[in-house]
Amino acid sequence: MPPSTDLLQGTLDVLILKTLALEPMHGWGVAQRIQQISKDVLQIGQGSLYPALHRLEYKGWIESDWGASDNNRRAKYYSLTRKGRKQLEAELATWERLSTAIALVLETPAS
Amino acid sequence: MRELLSRLRFFFSRTPAGALDEELQFHLEQATQANIAAGMTPEEAHRRARIEFGGVESAREQTFVQRPGWWMETVLQDTRFALRQLHKSLGFALTAILTLALGIGVATAMFAIVDGVLLRPLAFPHAQQLYTPVGIDATGEEMYGVSYAEIKQWQEATRNSAEIAFERGDADILDTPSGAQLIYKETISANLLRTLGVQPMLGRGFLPQEQEECQSHVALLSYATWRALFASNPKILGQAVRIGGQTYYVIGIMPPHFEYPLWGNKIEVWTPVARSALENKQEYMNHMPILRLKPGVKPAIVQAELSSVQAHIAQAAKPGDEVATHVRLTALRDSIVAGVRPALTALEIAVVLIWLIACCNVAGLLLARLASRRVEIAVRGALGAGKWRIVRQFLTESLLVSAAGAVIGLGLAVFTLQVFRRTLEKQLPLTRNIHVNPAVLLALAGFTLLTGLIFGSIPAILAARAPLEETLKSGGPTSSKDRGQARLRNGLLIGEIAVSMILLVGAGLMLRTVYALRHVPLGFRTDHIVLTSFTVPNYDYKGRDLNTTLWDPLLERVQHLPGVQFASLSTVMPIGHTMELLTDVSTPGTTKSNVTAVVRAASPDQLRVLGIRMYAGRFFNAQDTPSSMPVAVVNRAFVQRYFNGKNAIGEPIRFGTVPMRATIVGVLDDVHQEKAATPIQPEIYVCMDQLKPGNGLYIPLLGWFMELAIRTQTAPGAMIPELRRVIHRENPDLVAGDFTTMKQAVEDSIGSQRLAARVVGIFGGLALLITVVGLYGLLSYSVAQRTREIGIRMALGADRARVMGMVLRQALMLLILGIAMGLALAFWSTRLLHSFLYGVSKHDPWTLAAVPLLLLLCGVISAFVPARRAAFVDPMVALRHE
Numbered sequence: 001m002p003p004s005t006d007l008l009q010g011t012l013d014v015l016i017l018k019t020l021a022l023e024p025m026h027g028w029g030v031a032q033r034i035q036q037i038s039k040d041v042l043q044i045g046q047g048s049l050y051p052a053l054h055r056l057e058y059k060g061w062i063e064s065d066w067g068a069s070d071n072n073r074r075a076k077y078y079s080l081t082r083k084g085r086k087q088l089e090a091e092l093a094t095w096e097r098l099s100t101a102i103a104l105v106l107e108t109p110a111s
Numbered sequence: 112m113r114e115l116l117s118r119l120r121f122f123f124s125r126t127p128a129g130a131l132d133e134e135l136q137f138h139l140e141q142a143t144q145a146n147i148a149a150g151m152t153p154e155e156a157h158r159r160a161r162i163e164f165g166g167v168e169s170a171r172e173q174t175f176v177q178r179p180g181w182w183m184e185t186v187l188q189d190t191r192f193a194l195r196q197l198h199k200s201l202g203f204a205l206t207a208i209l210t211l212a213l214g215i216g217v218a219t220a221m222f223a224i225v226d227g228v229l230l231r232p233l234a235f236p237h238a239q240q241l242y243t244p245v246g247i248d249a250t251g252e253e254m255y256g257v258s259y260a261e262i263k264q265w266q267e268a269t270r271n272s273a274e275i276a277f278e279r280g281d282a283d284i285l286d287t288p289s290g291a292q293l294i295y296k297e298t299i300s301a302n303l304l305r306t307l308g309v310q311p312m313l314g315r316g317f318l319p320q321e322q323e324e325c326q327s328h329v330a331l332l333s334y335a336t337w338r339a340l341f342a343s344n345p346k347i348l349g350q351a352v353r354i355g356g357q358t359y360y361v362i363g364i365m366p367p368h369f370e371y372p373l374w375g376n377k378i379e380v381w382t383p384v385a386r387s388a389l390e391n392k393q394e395y396m397n398h399m400p401i402l403r404l405k406p407g408v409k410p411a412i413v414q415a416e417l418s419s420v421q422a423h424i425a426q427a428a429k430p431g432d433e434v435a436t437h438v439r440l441t442a443l444r445d446s447i448v449a450g451v452r453p454a455l456t457a458l459e460i461a462v463v464l465i466w467l468i469a470c471c472n473v474a475g476l477l478l479a480r481l482a483s484r485r486v487e488i489a490v491r492g493a494l495g496a497g498k499w500r501i502v503r504q505f506l507t508e509s510l511l512v513s514a515a516g517a518v519i520g521l522g523l524a525v526f527t528l529q530v531f532r533r534t535l536e537k538q539l540p541l542t543r544n545i546h547v548n549p550a551v552l553l554a555l556a557g558f559t560l561l562t563g564l565i566f567g568s569i570p571a572i573l574a575a576r577a578p579l580e581e582t583l584k585s586g587g588p589t590s591s592k593d594r595g596q597a598r599l600r601n602g603l604l605i606g607e608i609a610v611s612m613i614l615l616v617g618a619g620l621m622l623r624t625v626y627a628l629r630h631v632p633l634g635f636r637t638d639h640i641v642l643t644s645f646t647v648p649n650y651d652y653k654g655r656d657l658n659t660t661l662w663d664p665l666l667e668r669v670q671h672l673p674g675v676q677f678a679s680l681s682t683v684m685p686i687g688h689t690m691e692l693l694t695d696v697s698t699p700g701t702t703k704s705n706v707t708a709v710v711r712a713a714s715p716d717q718l719r720v721l722g723i724r725m726y727a728g729r730f731f732n733a734q735d736t737p738s739s740m741p742v743a744v745v746n747r748a749f750v751q752r753y754f755n756g757k758n759a760i761g762e763p764i765r766f767g768t769v770p771m772r773a774t775i776v777g778v779l780d781d782v783h784q785e786k787a788a789t790p791i792q793p794e795i796y797v798c799m800d801q802l803k804p805g806n807g808l809y810i811p812l813l814g815w816f817m818e819l820a821i822r823t824q825t826a827p828g829a830m831i832p833e834l835r836r837v838i839h840r841e842n843p844d845l846v847a848g849d850f851t852t853m854k855q856a857v858e859d860s861i862g863s864q865r866l867a868a869r870v871v872g873i874f875g876g877l878a879l880l881i882t883v884v885g886l887y888g889l890l891s892y893s894v895a896q897r898t899r900e901i902g903i904r905m906a907l908g909a910d911r912a913r914v915m916g917m918v919l920r921q922a923l924m925l926l927i928l929g930i931a932m933g934l935a936l937a938f939w940s941t942r943l944l945h946s947f948l949y950g951v952s953k954h955d956p957w958t959l960a961a962v963p964l965l966l967l968l969c970g971v972i973s974a975f976v977p978a979r980r981a982a983f984v985d986p987m988v989a990l991r992h993e
Contacts (some may be wrong), residue, residue: 027134028141046138046164050131052171058177069137075697076134 012044012052014095017080017088020062024079026069027053053078061087131174139164144980148369185500189507195832196508203480204512206888210881213517214469215558216523217877221462223528223551224535227544233444234368236308240404243446244275244417246435249425254435255398261424265400265438268420272408276303277384277398280372284648284846285380286353287340292841293646293846294336296354298370298384306403307371314348314363318382330359333379334367354380356650372399373447373540392886401443414440447540454867457943461874463615464610466558470565470880471603472885477509478600479892481573492895502572508558509567515560521547524555569599600889605929607885608970611878612962613934613940618875619958620866620944620951627950628861634782635685636722639676640853641821641830642684643838646846649814656804657813663800666714668841669821674830676822679720679800681713684818687786688858692811695767696795708749708793709784710766712802712812720822720847721782728760728777731798741801743773747781749793749978769807786860788949820853827852867947879966883973890977901981902989911982918981922974923967930963937962 019025019033021081031044032052056062056067069075137725138161146156164170175181204823232238244265246254257265257277276299283296301322310316311331321329321681330352332341341347351358359382359871369377384398392436404413417438428434441449446752448455481488496504525547528535536542573596652660662680684693715731717723725905726747735742750759762775781791802809823830831850838847858865894901901914941953951958 026137028138031138032145046135047166047170047173050135050170051140051177054174055177069141073140074133075137076130102212 010094010108012093015042015044016052016056016089017061017084017091019079019083020080021088024065024067024077026075026077028075030078056084058083078100131171133168135170154251164766170271172243185503186507189504190511192504193511195507197511200480203476203888204671205519205882207476207512208515208519210469210472210524210884211513212519213877214466215513215517215520215555216527217462217561217874218466218558219520219524219547219551219555221459221525221526222554223547224545225459225544226540226548226550226554227543228448229444229452229455231541231544231550233363233373233541236441237403241307241443242398242402242404242410242413244402244414244438244440244445245446246421247437247439248433249436253439254433254650257400257435259398261421261795262400263399264420264424265417267550268416269413271404271405272416273404273413274302274306274403275400275402276306277400278372279384279398282646283355284646285336285340285378289340290843291341291648291846293848294354294554295379297379297381299371299381301383303371303381303401306401308403309366309369311363312366313345314361316363318399319385323386328357328359329362329383330354330361331365331381332361333365333369333381335477336380337364354382368416368543369952370543371568375445394698400438406742410442412441413976414438422841446964447910451539453943453946455746456869458874460943461614464614465874465881466562467818468607468610468881468884468885470562471607472881473509473512473562474565474569474886475600476598476888476892477505477567478569478573478603479889479896481505481596497550506563506567510563513559513563513567516562521552521555524551530650534862534866537916538863577879597893601925603927604882604885607878607882607933608926608929608966609933609936611875611882611967612930613937614871614878615962615965616933616937616941616958617944618624618868618872620941620948620953620955621864622870623951623955623958624864624947624949625861625868626862628787631783631787631950633685633787633857634723634780635853637853637857639823639825639827640720640855641823641827641834641850642818643834643850644816644818644848645683646848647814647817648844648846649810651844652814654804657809658800658802661845662714662813662817665819665838665841665845668837669819669834672833672837673835674824674950676824677719678819678821679714679716680819681717681796682711682763682812682817683784684820685721685782685852686860694769696766697765708745708794708795710808712799712808713797717796717820718779720820724779724780724784726776726780727758730777730779731796731800735801737801737803739801741771741773742776742798744777744789744796745775746779746794748791749795750778752793766808771806771808788858827854857875864947864949867944871944879950879969882966883969886922886925886970887976890918891980893921894918894981897981898984899987901947902986905984906986906990914984915978915982919971919974922970926967926970930966933966934959934963 012074015034016030019030019037022033025033027046028048031046031049033036034042034044053064057064061081062078063081064076064078066074067077139157142163143153144154146159147153147817149156151159157566161167178184185785233241235241245259246257248254256279259277262275269275277299278299280295283294285292285294299317299976301319304310304316312334314331316331317329332347337343337347347361348363349360351360353359359380365381367398371381371977402413404410417440421435421438425434425436445452491501491504492498528545528547532545533544535545539545609758647661649657649658665681666678669675692710693707696708696710708968713731715735716735718725718730728744730744731742745759745764750756753759754762759775759778764775765771766773779796783789783791784794785792797808797812799813821830821834823971831852835847835850838845905914937959938954945953
């Protein structure tokens with residue numbers, strides 16, 4: 001299957017990868033972290049978070065492991081694989097190019 | 112590929128569904144904790160967390176869809192569901208599967224036959240370059256065989272474009288360790304094997320000089336001959352064997368599947384044609400040529416070359432000689448299968464029709480089922496199943512049905528071919544190629560898929576198109592769309608009935624033909640007669656009288672066996688045996704010039720064995736000896752043709768150039784000699800005992816072939832082993848052919864019609880069965896669907912008879928429409944059968960009347976069950992129904 005071109009889904013994927021690049025985390029943690037860092041701008045709906053996590057896992061970009069959470073509950077921790085790290089770099093580069101391009105278009109003074 | 116592997120990995124190592132639940136639960140708890148930390152009460156915190164989270168179910172489902180194995184899981188799910196559905200309505204499933212199995216089974220068997228005989232390349236390298244040149248005379252008739260002189264000129268003319276080889280075959284006698292054996296000796300040109308592109312499996316082929324030198328007697332054995340008669344002994348190479356009294360050295364064994372000419376599994380030996388024989392006048396004619404085009408040469412060019420040579424030959428020929436005026440090239444396969452192609456094509460059409468009926472039938476059944484499953488589909492749609500998913504569900508169901516049908520059908524095809532193999536070998540060339548091979552399996556897979564798609568797609572598309580709300584609201588099938596579907600179903604069934612009509616009319620005509628053939632008065636009795644034939648080793652009897660040293664003692668021995676009433680010998684006995692000696696005869700009393708007749712020798716008891724009656728005069732007796740007056744007996748056809756029916760007794764006969772005269776002493780009733788269906792020829796019998804060595808008819812009538820007929824007191828078949836043993840002991844050099852009974856010989860003589868009748872009969876029966884099942888299914892569903900309506904009618908006072916009449920009327924209408932259509936089609940299509948018919952018109956009124964009656968009867972019987980069910984509907988139950 002070719003990589004999805006869906007912008008939103010692709011964006012969510014790269015956000016998750018970036019978040020997990022710092023440290024292994026469970027689903028709740030990922031959502032919280034993205035929300036915090038984006039200063040509550042990006043709130044991840046759980047309806048799309050878990051499908052995305054599982055999709056990334058099936059693609060082999062992240063892997064999961066059951067561990068104990070801070071309050072000693074069993075939780076599923078996700079971490080980045082080597083393949084995932086490469087993918088993140090590629091996605092970041094793409095994002096860089098794309099956002100620069102969009103910025104160029106949008107910042108052109110209206111005449 | 113990696114994608115697929117990953118899918119498979121996740122498919123097999125599926126994470127338990129509980130893991131996802133736990134993960135989601137954890138998320139909820141964390142959210143609740145966070146809310147509590149933000150100062151909410153636990154209940155409120157939990158409520159808010161759930162609201163924020165949204166639909167747990169939907170999240171779970173979305174996550175599942177991400178699984179790479181998801182697609183396959185849904186296929187499995189569909190399959191499981193389909194199996195459950197089929198199990199639930201076992202009657203429907205079995206009907207559909209068996210119907211399809213029959214359709215696919217006959218189609219596969221027939222395809223195997225057509226593939227083997229008409230399509231599969233012949234087992235020679237570059238077989239497409241092989242052609243048979245056939246001489247055509249001035250009237251456009253094909254000539255049988257070509258003379259060596261002509262072949263030599265052909266070879267000369269096509270030196271650069273083709274290679275021409277030739278062959279002629281004769282029955283002959285091979286002496287083996289276990290006694291004399293009848294074989295087919297094919298005399299071939301030295302270049303035949305090279306032309307065909309075949310090498311012997313052991314040893315070598317013929318050298319050109321072996322065709323030239325008259326004294327080099329070498330032979331190639333067929334694999335079957337080698338195995339059966341020489342126990343596969345490789346030391347046979349270089350050894351001498353005796354064929355027809357001559358010594359030949361075995362120089363090679365041909366590979367197992369080699370046969371030439373390409374018909375039958377005869378025991379064959381090949382020897383090179385010798386030049387002396389080629390130049391000998393007697394063997395001058397009747398070589399069968401074969402031609403291989405040089406690479407890149409078009410057949411039309413060679414045909415033109417050959418025709419121009421042949422035109423010269425025809426010009427130079429003496430007037431009155433039968434000479435071809437031009438030459439036609441036929442591809443080797445076409446020349447072999449030309450006779451059977453029309454029949455096979457007709458049968459192929461028949462099985463395609465049966466297959467179509469089967470498909471229509473199952474489509475009809477599925478449509479009917481769809482009507483009753485409308486609510487279920489709507490519910491599934493309402494619960495979120497997509498249109499594509501519903502279509503797939505139906506396709507899965509029909510593919511399952513057709514796959515099951517295909518597997519059973521394959522078994523059926525293998526079984527059918529096994530049962531018919533012997534009959535096929537008798538009736539068809541190239542039967543060696545007939546088996547269910549990969550090509551046939553591929554065709555089967557294609558059929559299956561096609562069947563599944565054809566009858567799966569119609570209901571599936573209809574199901575997906577059905578609007579949900581309406582169906583759910585009405586709670587049952589009532590809409591006008593149903594009427595459209597009912598029309599489609601009725602149309603399918605009318606088509607089925609019409610097609611069955613065609614097949615049944617064909618079967619009826621063939622049965623009438625076989626009946627007519629069986630009831631032709633043959634002119635002789637067929638009961639209690641054993642027949643066998645001998646190939647005479649006349650080279651062993653040089654200088655001895657065959658009558659006194661061979662035939663008289665044999666007849667004497669057989670006559671005195673217990674259980675034997677009479678025994679007689681004749682050059683040719685009636686039925687099936689086409690070898691005949693045709694001579695010019697002249698009698699002073701004839702009213703026509705050019706008189707020809709079949710001549711045979713016979714012993715005195717001939718009439719008593721066969722039960723033939725004398726029309727006038729007498730037959731031979733013990734007083735007819737070599738020293739008494741030579742006598743002859745003719746048949747009525749002879750008298751009719753050459754004496755205009757006047758008295759012929761006492762007239763002298765002269766036999767062509769042979770210095771022999773005989774006096775006609777009796778006239779026989781006519782007897783069907785060759786086949787029941789062929790007209791009777793003028794015949795002359797001469798007395799065996801009066802033929803002496805030196806007489807021109809002695810060798811042709813006594814020294815090549817002889818047949819023995821025995822009238823037994825008990826069942827003739829039971830005597831065969833004893834007879835075989837006695838004859839072998841009496842004379843081990845004498846090669847007896849098959850032993851058979853006269854009844855069997857008569858049956859065999861109508862073998863092709865019998866086979867056709869049987870095959871078409873089976874096809875007709877299948878079509879009838881499938882159609883009746885279809886009608887039954889359709890009416891059953893229609894009654895089930897109309898239960899409510901019927902209940903209302905009965906509540907309003909309709910009685911049982913009226914309700915039954917209603918259902919039967921529906922059946923009758925379908926039947927009558929189908930039969931009318933079928934009659935029109937049958938009227939046109941029976942011309943395909945024309946060449947098989949005997950004693951019955953292709954528009955035989957009896958058949959055309961009986962078949963519709965049969966269909967009507969079967970149809971009404973099958974309609975009776977659902978009609979009865981309708982009549983016994985309980986109005987109270989029916990109204991509460993649904």
